[in-house]
Amino acid sequence: MKKLFLLDAMALIYRSHFALAKNPRITSTKINTSAIFGFTNTLLEILKKENPTHIAVAFDTSAPTFRHVEFPAYKAQREAQPEDITTAIPYIFRLLEAFNVKILRLEGYEADDIIGTFAKKAKEKGDIVTYMMTPDKDYAQLVEENIFLYKPASFGNEHSIWGIKEVLERWEIQETLQVIDILGLQGDAVDNIPGIPSVGEKTAIKLIKEYQSVENVIANGDKIAGKLGENVRNFADQAKLSKKLATIELNVPLEFVEDELLRKDFDKEKVKNLFEELEFKTLTARLFEAKKPEVKKEAKTSKTTKNTAKNTQNAVATPAQYDLFGNLIPGTGTQVTTTDNKTDQEDNNDNFNYFGDNDTEFVSSYQTIYNTVHYYHVIDTPELREDLIKHLLLQKYVCFDTETTGLIAHQAEIVGLSFAYSPNEAYYVPFPNNFTEAKTILEEFSVVFEHKEIIKIAQNLKYDYTILQNYGIEIKGNLEDTMLLHYLLEPDAKHGLDDLAQNYLHYKPVEIEELIGKKGKNQTQLNMRDVPLEQIKEYACEDADVTLQLWLKFKDMLTEGQKNIYQNIEMPLVPVLAEMERNGIKIDTKSLKIISEKITEEVKVLEKDIYQLATTEFNIASPKQLGEILFETLKLDNKAKKTRTGQYATGEEILQKLKDKHLIIPKILEYREIVKLQNTYIDAIPELINPKTQRVHTTFQQAIASTGRLSSTNPNLQNIPIKTTRGKEMRRAFVAEENSVTKKYIVSADYSQIELRIMAHFAKDNTMIEAFKRGEDIHTITASKINKIDPKDVTPEMRRRAKTANFGIIYGVSAHGLSEQLEISRSEAKELIDEYFVQFPNIKQYMDNAISEARHQEYVETLWGRRRYLRSINSQNQVEKGNAERNAINAPIQGTAADMIKLAMIAVFDFLKNQKLQTKLLLQVHDELVFEVPEHELDIIQNQIPMLMQQAMPLDVPVEVGMGKGDNWLEAH
DSSP, X not given: OEXXXXXXXXXXXXXXXXXXXXXXXXOTTOOBOHHHHHHHHHHHHIIIIIOOSEEEEEOOOSSOOHHHHHOTTTTXXXXXXXXXXXXXXXXHHHHHHHTTOEEEOOTTOOHHHHHHHHHHHHHHHSSEEEEEEOSOGGGGGGOBTTEEEEEOOBTTBOOEEEOHHHHHHHXXXXXXXXXXXXXXXXXXXXXXXXXXXXXXXXXXXXXXHHHSSHHHHHHTGGGSOHHHHHHHHHTHHHHHHHHHHHSOOSOOSOOOOGGGGBOOOOOHHHHHHHHHHHTOHHHHHHHHTOOOOEEEOOOOOSSOOOOOEEEEOSOOOSOOOBOTTSOBOTTSSOOOOXXXXXXXXXXXXXXXXXXXXXXXXXXOSSBOTTSSOOEEEEOOSHHHHHHHHHHHTTOSEEEEEEEESOSOTTTOOEEEEEEEEETTEEEEEEOOSOHHHHHHHHHHTHHHHTOTTSEEEESSHHHHHHHHHHTTOOOOSOEEEHHHHHHHHOTTSOOOHHHHIIIIIOBOOOOTHHHHOOOBTTBOOOOGGGSOHHHHHHHHHHHHHHHHHHHHHHTTTOOHHHHHHIIIIIHHHHHHHHHHHHHOEEEOHHHHHHHHHHHHHHHHHHHHHHHHHHTSOOOTTOHHHHHHIIIIISOOXXXXXXXXXXXXXXXXXXXXXXXXXXXXXXXHHHXXXXXXXXXXXXXXXXXXXXTTTOEEOOEEESSSOTTSOOEEESSOGGGSOSSSHHHHHHGGGEEOOOOSSSOEEEEEEEESSHHHHHHHHHHTOHHHHHHHHTTOOHHHHHHHHHHTSOGGGOOHHHHHHHXXXXXXXXXXXXXXXXXXXXXXXXXXXXXXXXXXXXXXXXXXXXXXXXXXXXXXXXXXXXXXXXXXXXXXXXXXXXXXXXXXXHHHHHHHHHHHHHHHHHHHHHHHHHHHHHTTOOOEEEEEETTEEEEEEEGGGHHHHHHHHHHHHHTSSOOSSOOOEEEEEESBHHHHO
């Protein structure tokens, strides 16, 4: 059977664009090639892995289709096509022409109509199997014998192929055409197909299982009870229309010429020129420079098992270098390989030529451990460990990685340790399941970790640092972290090892699930101790090897400002955070239990009130049921927004706008607040208490927030509400350790209005600067200026509005946004903002300059040089552009505040260590540091900590730090 692949171009292009949205590929000429790169990889992957005999790519056109004629609102709600995709499409046309792939398009029809028509015509030939490649499940209606839906891989999952069996099981139907009936009933929010109100997928499946088709559902509308039956009867015509709109046309007037779809050799010159223009260096190398790999299998030695050497290149003209086993290090000397003892798979690879060209071939979408030459060794005897240590001590830099029993660093035990100091070469040291014996082995390596001249490199160093601390091993000297390096290079991107390897090395590491299995209802993950030595050796060595290669790539990429941040803030902060996580904080579980019981009663009262106002009981936590109550039963908004799944939007922003329309809205908002507080913190925190320490040990995330702010998880202490009474009460449960010998207190040190002070510094606004220098209330001064009155005549309401404006300006608030925050008209809000800028012209000048510079540079920087890239600030998409402009104003301010408190933490940590004080730094939350202080150290802490925080980063305005103490966090704050 011949194999035809029909690709849904726009679906794959959009998918590629958004997959790389947080880490876009930008050329030196400022072209965003994310969509082109992703689409190219998809095309090459199909050509390599699926080896189709025939292939074509179908495109939509901008012309209206017959569906628009039938239903003018069809796809009307869709946002404008991103500018970068519009730019990408002509390049993708050129790409397909260079690869001699047939392009299919016709005005008045969509890609799914063309693909459907060609799939059916191919089936009529009798000797073609067709695969429709798209993430769009609507294509499932076309599936039949020899026609399959090929869903591309996504979110780490492999691609999937749906035949008749898979489609029938997915929708619980009897024939694939009933997919159309389900779509007709439930509608499609993405395409603005209305369906029947309140009918989602589950209800649609239930109806089709009982009545077989939309027409039969309508015919039996009188038999369907309740609101559902009423909707079926009232919206029968709409359901029929929706089914028609969802039906893929199978008679598109395009001629099916089999020979035109035949897979052909690509035009080398065109492809190479296009790749060079798009700066696809890795793709160019893989496509035009990769030669046929020769495979060598090495026998086991008495001490270690060497990895199969794949993709070994012959006659490398560089001086030979050897590892501690006497093996030639990859990339040096001259290597001679044989092709004996090949596996069946390797023989198949030898015989397969992806593009019909004997000189070059596409080797792989990504390099992997299975197709890359590497030498990974097990170090499992005292003699081998001694030999390895001697070699490590000779290196200028060493990369290391720990394998452990869990993700919580201060609780995990070490399973193994890997080292790398030369690319493609690494060593794995396994550890016994005995703390004392493991500690003894680790102590052998302490001479390496404590050697101040050797650079120690890791990915997410804080984790490995903590693991070694668990065994009493300190890492000294110059430390490097590839995660933090990349965090500074691309703060908005992902910084995980797998993502970095794929994006920068075009290498896909082994996933942890391959070793320990996936976690699920019917699946149990293994412990790393259960993984066979040969497998864990490969996995662990790969981590160290890949990390080393990333470091070699990243280390010279930082700007001077980024180097400053890296060397003086981010890296020195690692031991500080590790110590804070180890310290943890004591929790008063009795206090939490009392709060929980009180809130449970409040929830019951609220539920009763909400049911009474709704005139029925329903699941308040269900957005779907809530939306139906608000917008169908109570009819609070006849133009209520709907989500992509077709249900009403009931987010907080929506409810805030409706809170004056009905008494039920404030009740629902209050219900959500206290249920979230109870579920997220009050009931969850006791489960996170470490049974050994009886304390909660949050994990501080250093590379999450693009502004430089720290965040925390398990629990997330950054999000405990501090403006509500209940949120404040939560802090009462965070207490000082009780000690019969020494009384201890919780002490809080908090920067006062630090972002406003930083804004005054950036803007050089004399009015604000002088107000801060005189110690005046900045919000009162702002109110007096805006209202042109004496400060003593400012009312609380005036001050509230001024405070909202002060903080809103930092975030680039619009008149619309300010009007909603202050609950005033938009015209009043605009007048307030206009007057604000009249009174504080330097603030306006700062904002305009920030946006102007960002448009020119496409990035902004903090005072210390932390960079935030704003590549969409010159976009034609107004939403993207507006977000970027707001970030241009806010990122330098918020980022500078983040840098300041990090510098303060480092200074405080060093002070506590140098003075050998018992005081512990426990938490950092926004602009606040929380300590546990013995009574006899209170005076020195209350005197020294504010000074250290004030001196962390000098500004043109004085920096104030508020201090408080108490038996718990609430009393101290």
